[in-house]
Amino acid sequence: MIEAVFADRIQFAFTVMFHYLFPILTMGLGFFIAVLSTMHLATGDQRYASAARFWARIFAINFALGVVTGIPLEFEFGTNWSRFSAFGGGVFGQTLPLEGVYAFFLESGFLGLFLFGEGRVPRVVHWLAGIGVSLGSLLSGYFIVATDAWMQHPVGYIADSAGRIHLKSFWAVLLNPYAGWQYAHTINGALLTAAFVIGGVGAFYLLLNRHQEFARLSVQTAVVAGLILSLTQLFPTGDMDSHNVVQYQPTKLATMEGLFETAKGAPLAIIGMPDAQHGRLLDPVLVPDFLSFLAYGDFHATVSGLNTYPQNLWPPVELTYYAYHIMVGLGTIFIAIMLLGMFLLWRRRLFQSRWYLWILMLALPFPYIANEAGWVVAEVGRQPWLIYGLLKTAQGTSANVAVGETVFTTLGFAGVYLMLGLLFLLLVGRVIHQGPQEETV
Amino acid sequence: MNIVWFWTLAVMLTAYAVLDGYDLGAGALHLCLARGNEERRIVLNAIGPVWNGNEVWLIAAGGMMVVSFPKVYASGFSGFYLALMVVLWLLILRGVSIEFRGQIDHDLWRAFWDAGFCVGSLLIALLLGVALGNVLRGLPITANGYFQGTFALLLNPYSILTGLLSLAILAWHGCNYLRVKTDGALLQKAQRWSARLWWAVVVLVVASTAATLLLGPGMGQNFRLYPLSLVFPLLTLIGLMGGFLCRRNHDRGAFRSSTAVIIGLLTSAAMTAFPNLLASTLDPSYNLTVYNASSSPHALLASFIANIVGMIGVIVYSTYVHRTFAGKVQLRDHGY
Numbered sequence: 001m002i003e004a005v006f007a008d009r010i011q012f013a014f015t016v017m018f019h020y021l022f023p024i025l026t027m028g029l030g031f032f033i034a035v036l037s038t039m040h041l042a043t044g045d046q047r048y049a050s051a052a053r054f055w056a057r058i059f060a061i062n063f064a065l066g067v068v069t070g071i072p073l074e075f076e077f078g079t080n081w082s083r084f085s086a087f088g089g090g091v092f093g094q095t096l097p098l099e100g101v102y103a104f105f106l107e108s109g110f111l112g113l114f115l116f117g118e119g120r121v122p123r124v125v126h127w128l129a130g131i132g133v134s135l136g137s138l139l140s141g142y143f144i145v146a147t148d149a150w151m152q153h154p155v156g157y158i159a160d161s162a163g164r165i166h167l168k169s170f171w172a173v174l175l176n177p178y179a180g181w182q183y184a185h186t187i188n189g190a191l192l193t194a195a196f197v198i199g200g201v202g203a204f205y206l207l208l209n210r211h212q213e214f215a216r217l218s219v220q221t222a223v224v225a226g227l228i229l230s231l232t233q234l235f236p237t238g239d240m241d242s243h244n245v246v247q248y249q250p251t252k253l254a255t256m257e258g259l260f261e262t263a264k265g266a267p268l269a270i271i272g273m274p275d276a277q278h279g280r281l282l283d284p285v286l287v288p289d290f291l292s293f294l295a296y297g298d299f300h301a302t303v304s305g306l307n308t309y310p311q312n313l314w315p316p317v318e319l320t321y322y323a324y325h326i327m328v329g330l331g332t333i334f335i336a337i338m339l340l341g342m343f344l345l346w347r348r349r350l351f352q353s354r355w356y357l358w359i360l361m362l363a364l365p366f367p368y369i370a371n372e373a374g375w376v377v378a379e380v381g382r383q384p385w386l387i388y389g390l391l392k393t394a395q396g397t398s399a400n401v402a403v404g405e406t407v408f409t410t411l412g413f414a415g416v417y418l419m420l421g422l423l424f425l426l427l428v429g430r431v432i433h434q435g436p437q438e439e440t441v
Numbered sequence: 442m443n444i445v446w447f448w449t450l451a452v453m454l455t456a457y458a459v460l461d462g463y464d465l466g467a468g469a470l471h472l473c474l475a476r477g478n479e480e481r482r483i484v485l486n487a488i489g490p491v492w493n494g495n496e497v498w499l500i501a502a503g504g505m506m507v508v509s510f511p512k513v514y515a516s517g518f519s520g521f522y523l524a525l526m527v528v529l530w531l532l533i534l535r536g537v538s539i540e541f542r543g544q545i546d547h548d549l550w551r552a553f554w555d556a557g558f559c560v561g562s563l564l565i566a567l568l569l570g571v572a573l574g575n576v577l578r579g580l581p582i583t584a585n586g587y588f589q590g591t592f593a594l595l596l597n598p599y600s601i602l603t604g605l606l607s608l609a610i611l612a613w614h615g616c617n618y619l620r621v622k623t624d625g626a627l628l629q630k631a632q633r634w635s636a637r638l639w640w641a642v643v644v645l646v647v648a649s650t651a652a653t654l655l656l657g658p659g660m661g662q663n664f665r666l667y668p669l670s671l672v673f674p675l676l677t678l679i680g681l682m683g684g685f686l687c688r689r690n691h692d693r694g695a696f697r698s699s700t701a702v703i704i705g706l707l708t709s710a711a712m713t714a715f716p717n718l719l720a721s722t723l724d725p726s727y728n729l730t731v732y733n734a735s736s737s738p739h740a741l742l743a744s745f746i747a748n749i750v751g752m753i754g755v756i757v758y759s760t761y762v763h764r765t766f767a768g769k770v771q772l773r774d775h776g777y
């Protein structure tokens with residue numbers, strides 16, 4: 001028999017990870033579309049308008065899937081995690097409806113205007129609609145990250161003698177110190193993904209000798225934006241976000257770094273396989289003292305290892321460790337790819353270097369993996385807590401929902417999402433195959 | 442503040458029913474009303490730019506329920522477990538049907554998504570009514586505030602009646618929306634359907650009002666206590682009369698009438714239930730009410746202010762978006 005909390009976690013993990021594939025691109029691409037339509041408004045150059053229209057078609061398919069796969073998540077708070085909702089709803093729920101009220105309405109209202117309003121509304125209004133869509137999707141990200149940040153680092157509440165919690169400060173919840181850098185790191189990841197998508201599609205066209213002008217614009221944009229973004233992904237956003245972990249979540253830090261023993265001058269494991277049973281790292285490549293420096297800015301600082309904590313407070317070691325190392329490893333590779341691209345752009349060989357265009361095209365899926373891995377570190381690394389230090393995950397489930405029901409609906413979601421995933425690939429593939437329209441309007 | 446939140450949620454859900462109601466209703470009639478690719482494209486273009494925004498009212502209402510009445514959210518959503526999951530899958534089916542239909546120019550592709558749009562809309566309209574019926578009728582909530590809602594429990598004669606009522610009203614409402622948005626042959630068909638559906642709505646409104654009053658002696662009590670609240674059922678009555686008068690022409694009048702009927706019925710339902718959000722059939726002391734199921738006073742106040750400020754903005758620009766797309770649908774290259 002499967003344990004209830006395991007079935008619930010699998011369901012949430014599956015539905016949220018599938019969902020997140022889409023908002024990554026709506027948040028990232030929305031920004032680039034807003035930039036393109038601003039360029040069009042400023043210069044009157046039709047190339048920007050047709051590029052904006054091309055990406056808007058992909059954005060629309062993405063957006064539709066983001067919406068329909070997002071609604072289940074809000075429902076699951078009540079259906080599968082009812083004790084969590086009943087316990088913390090008055091506090092973490094502060095940020096949740098604001099996403100609908102401040103972001104979704106903006107996004108969905110203006111998307112209709114942006115996609116179908118061209119020619120029907122003044123050009124400035126159409127441009128504003130594009131800005132509204134981008135702003136809406138970026139704001140929506142903040143409210144979700146703030147909700148998650150509260151689960152990572154609960155603030156702004158008071159507990160009564162019966163163990164219930166009540167809201168103490170709305171602003172403390174909304175402006176949770178954990179949320180700021182977590183949000184910056186998340187959005188930076190989304191923008192970086194969009195840069196890789198734009199670059200990947202551009203490289204695809206260049207390799208095929210199709211839509212040359214559009215493709216050059218895309219690849220160039222991707223390399224310039226991508227280099228900046230892949231660097232800011234690491235520093236300051238990634239570095240500052242991990243300071244949250246250092247400060248508030250020592251068990252997560254020790255697990256993701258694979259540090260089993262407390263050490264003064266702790267080493268940083270570049271690679272290695274954790275052997276949780278014996279509390280050691282197999283075949284490690286270590287940089288001495290470097291973890292202490294990254295965490296505390298001092299090569300001789302003491303970092304607490306997992307041995308400091310009872311084993312029932314450890315997060316799942318292997319998953320957290322690998323997710324973190326996959327994220328950081330890919331992030332490093334992204335910097336290398338973009339540096340190389342920048343070098344070629346500087347030597348004016350970017351558009352002719354077919355080997356590089358191949359790399360850029362094939363790199364397209366990897367930022368998605370890095371983003372998802374980052375969230376696995378954040379969420380799996382928080383275990384066994386649902387609300388860090390306040391509520392265990394096993395205590396947040398719905399007691400009145402049978403395991404069989406959860407398994408059944410998870411299988412249902414698996415079927416529905418398989419179909420959605422195939423449809424998405426088919427439709428986006430078609431849009432890419434058709435390519436940007438040479439001026440029609 | 443608890444009472445204010447109760448009515449805020451009632452207003453949010455009523456707005457959802459009025460707004461998403463017309464696109465659900467138009468979808469439920471899609472296969473029988475609109476024939477051929479061109480008519481179906483007109484229907485889709487009539488709702489295309491706005492359906493998504495309309496659905497956000499439901500998402501926002503759900504979020505507001507988490508913060509204002511977390512125990513109701515927890516109990517209701519986990520209790521209606523399987524039914525809600527089915528609704529979710531239908532929402533997914535319907536959403537992708539609308540957005541994907543026009544992506545590929547192929548008869549079978551379109552036929553499939555037309556059916557998905559129609560079946561999804563129809564079942565959602567029905568199930569929303571079934572859910573509301575069960576909330577009014579009461580659920581076997583135990584002392585800990587939870588219940589287990591199997592289909593055998595949820596599909597009872599009363600809730601099926603309210604489900605049919607919901608389907609009929611939303612279909613009528615959607616039909617009236619299409620009367621405003623279309624012309625030519627499609628307009629004439631919509632007018633005929635609207636006149637027919639009006640009769641179904643009247644019969645079902647009478648039947649379910651009677652059935653509600655027969656549920657228990659307490660059902661009409663609030664209207665005796667607060668006679669002013671009789672304006673809610675009166676609004677339904679006015680809407681029904683308006684619908685009769687506008688059944689042949691006056692398309693805008695017909696749409697306003699069905700809007701009035703929906704508002705009247707849902708506010709009446711809220712008045713009937715008040716102060717319960719979820720009533721227990723086992724013991725009245727287990728009822729989840731606006732007082733025992735709410736979050737703390739400070740949480741209620743803070744979230745009310747934060748949400749109201751946002752909602753004012755929402756109303757301003759969604760009015761603008763609706764205005765932009767007002768008038769009869771014209772098929773263009775860009776569109777569904």
